Amino acid sequence: MSISTEPRLADPDAFYAALMEAHRGLDEAASRRLDAALVILLANQLGDAAAAEAIRLAREAVAGPLGGTG
Template sequence: MLNLKPNIADPDGFYETLINAQRDLTDDAVDRMNAKLILILSNHIGDNDVLAEAITLAAGEARE
């Protein structure tokens, strides 16, 4: 089951880390980084059902 409840202990800190990591990157470099980030996190999650649920959710959100 995909956890959609708040789950990050320090939300502001996480968001800052993410934004800072990409602040000085070109669009192409950001795409490369985001792709790697998704792959690294997906491997950490590991469960295909959870990943499929997340992909479906994100694809729907993107369409709106």
């Protein structure tokens, strides 16, 4: 399974603004729970194979491959 990494949001700035607004007033723990809930909801939309691919791509983007030196 391969997921698209091409931009698909019509207005990425509006998405970012909405995400930041959702975090407004939350402490760090609640903010992390919000992010986790959002990830789970979006992963559910992708399905198992694409969600696993998304995890791999996100990990590589921030820290290199699992099991690597990153």
